[in-house]
Structures are given as structure tokens and as C-alpha cells.
Amino acid sequence: MAQVVLETIYKSFQKKAKESESAAVPEQTSLRQSAAVLRNINLTVNDREFMVLVGPSGCGKSTLLRLIAGLEDLTGGNIYIGDRLVNDLPPKDRDIAMVFQNYALYPHMTVYDNLAFGLRRASRKYGVQGAGYKVQDTEFKTPNSVRVASPNFELQTPNSKLPLWLENLLIETTRKLPKGLRYQPQREKEIDQQVRSIAQILQIDGLLDRLPKQLSGGQKQRVALGRAMARDPQVFLMDEPLSNLDAKLRAETRSQIVKLQRQLGTTTIYVTHDQTEAMTMGDRIAVMNAGQIQQIASPLELYNHPANRFVAEFIGSPPMNFLPIQVKAPLLISQDPFRLTLPAVWEAALKRYDGQEILLGIRPEHLSVGMPAPKNLQVRVELVEALGSETYLTVRWLDAPTKHPMSLQARIEPDHSVQVGDDVWLAIAQDKIHLFDPSTGLAIAQKP
Secondary structure: OOEEOOOOOOOEEOOOOOHHHHHOOHHHHHHHHHEHHHHEEEEEEOOEEEEEEEEOOOOOHHHHHHHHHHHOOOEEEEEEEEOOOOOOHHHHOOEOOOOOEEEEEOOOOOHHHHHHHHHHHHHHHHHOOOOOOOOOOOHHOOOOOOOOOOOOOOOOOOOOOHHHHHHHHHHHOOOOOOOHHHHOOOOHHHHHHHHHHHHHHHHOOOOOOHHHHHOOOOHHHHHHHHHHHOOOEEEEEEOOOOOOOOHHHHHHHHHHHHHHHHHHOOEEEEEEOOOHHHHHHOEEEEEEEEEEEEEEOHHHHHHHHHOEEHHHHHHHOOEEEEEEEEEEOOOEEEEEEEEOOOHHHHHHHHHHHHEEEEEEOOOOOOEEOOOOOOEEEEEEEEEEEOOOOOEEEEEOOOOOOOOOOOOEEEEEOOOOOOOOOEEEEEEEEEHEEEEEOOOOOOOOOOOO
């Protein structure tokens, strides 16, 4: 297992310039056509940590994962895996395993051979005979195995009497014969033990003889996970591995991935655009937007203390509501006729915004049906979504300023009978308020 450190990572792509422009001013055109994808990325993923990269499509999270894997070239910065600088190492030498969005299984190989493929390749590369992989977790440990995932391996069993090329040929040619007729040196026996251990943990031990085309989407995903796990890498990289699954299977596989990561203790970097996945899986989450990291924190820290408006709006479903309000020091915020006096912890933070307009952020679950009062919001119901355990309302704020017509969302208790077209009053949970600077989008922090 290993720590992953990203230092000042930059990545840009060169766009193709028009031939006429290139002929006229080639150097200026080349500079003008350079598109920055990642800018000033600094991130440390601790040993055994489950780190999630989350953000909208096109924010650069998959590109960052491919840079760590060595599938893309850096424009600037350094990548460390463990104590090694891996900038110039090819993917095969970085001791990582990657799970792709589209599974990337070998269609002509059985599930067993897909799981064993990486182990066989590694043992051939380093000339290991009579040795397989050692997985750190005791459930996968085999008595005679050694770790060969990096060149610094240790031979523990005697070499075979056959040349390596002949041994490999015999393994390949006899693999499909009945078990008693197969040629199985010690290393192949230990690979077999490793494959069957992984398959049992992932509950695919009954599928080992099937081809990928005979599997469901969830089964294919578990095979892809198993192939990565079997290699016992220092780091798992997962690029939206659940996006092709239906909602129920996604939830089941999500919990299975988390359980397996805790069990194996392998450092994991997981990419997703689904904030629900991010919140339920990650030890920490890095929220990305437009090629930059907006905030790195634990799930609850992101939810309760977003660093800026983008994080506040992206984390949470439905998203946070934002209302323009005027500040009157020391603690009054208003948007006539709405008036609310904030708790005293906001006094120091609001002093510099006296007489200015800022944004009040409130999550839908922190709005409730209340009584007519200046401190509550008068709204008209435009949509009701009754889910049984809770009810979602889409409403229009009747007193919103003309230049800020807006819809809000509220999540209320299901016992409130509300119909489309009703005028209701929504009370704000004062201890759950967030305030943001409208020009920078940064959160205005409470100062006790």
C-alpha cells in the first residue's frame, strides 16, 4: 500500500489550428490554441485511504486519474506513488490497477482467465517460477507466495527445471484439458488459489467458466474489480465503475466496493460525477470544477461547511437554495418584507458587508412549513413530489426582487397536505444558514 502525492499538476492539450492561421503566425497560433484541462492540482491521498474525485462532466477528474495511471503525459508537476517519483514510468511499472467505466474485459477469455491474466503476466515478466502474489489481508494469504508486483520481489521457492518459455507453452497448451492432464507448476497453482479466493469474496466463484458475454452488467463489474484486486497493487484507480449499472445494483455494488477496500486496506482513488456515491463511499472527497480542486474534506465537512457556492450547490440533493438579501449591521438580513435577525456568531463576519447584497444559502431539508411572519418566506407551490417518507416542493418566492425571480426547493414532512397553487410560508432553520460573497462565491465564515 502507498501514499499518492500530486504536486502542482498541470495538463493542457494543443488544439489543431487552422492552416491559414498556422502559416501566418505559427507560434502565436500555437499558444492561442492551448487548452488547459488541469491547473495547479495539489492533493495527498493517504496510505489506505479511500479518496473520491467528484465533479461535473468535463471538470478534469478522469484526466487526473489517467495521469496517475500513466495513460496521459504531464504538462507540469510531479506524481509520487509511495516514495517513487513516477512521472516518467510507464503504467506497467507504477504498481497500480485501474478499473474502467466500460469494464475492459477480454471477450475471448473466461472469467477465470480474466482474473488470472495480470498475475500470469507479472510472473512471466520477472521470470518468477513457483511464486504467485501475496495479498496483505489474511483471507488471501497463501503459504508459499511472494509479492511480485514490483521488480523488488523475492524468490522463495526453487526454480523449475524447465526453461521459462517451455513452461509457459505447456501451461497454455494444456490449460483446457481435463484437470488431471494439465501442466501446473507451483506458480500456476498459487495463481489458481489466488483467483479462487478473490472470486469467492466477490461471489463470482460460480461464474469462472463463463465468457464475459454470458454475464450481466453487475457480474462484469465484479470481474473487473476482481482482476484489479488479484494483482494486489499499491493503488486502486476506479473511473466511474458503476455508471453502467441500474440504481439498485449500483447501490449494492457501491457498498461492496467500500467493504472490500476496508478489508484489503488498499489506497483507492475513485472518480464519479454522482455526489451520492461520493458522500457514501469516500473517507475524503476532492470536489473539482473547471480543472481545479474547489475543496478537499470529509463528506460531512463538505455538506456542513462548503468552501464556496459551487461546492454548496453540488453537494446535496436537491441542491442548496440561494436567496439575495441585504445586510444591515450588526445582524439583520432582509429582502422586504422578509426580515431575519441572525445569531450573534455572525456579527463579526457581517460587519464588512453592511449595506451590501449577499447570498443566503439554505438547503431544502432546512426549510419547513411555518406560520405567516416577517422572518418566514411566502411562496407559491408549483410542483409537489410525494415520495411517502418525505415530500419535495418546488415553489416560487413571491417577495423575490424583480431582478431575481426564483424557484426554491423544500423537503418537508409527508403529513403536510400541500397542493399545487397553494400559498404557504416556509420557516428557515437559523442554525443551518450559509452566507456567500456574491462577487467571489466564497463562503462567509462565522466568527465566534
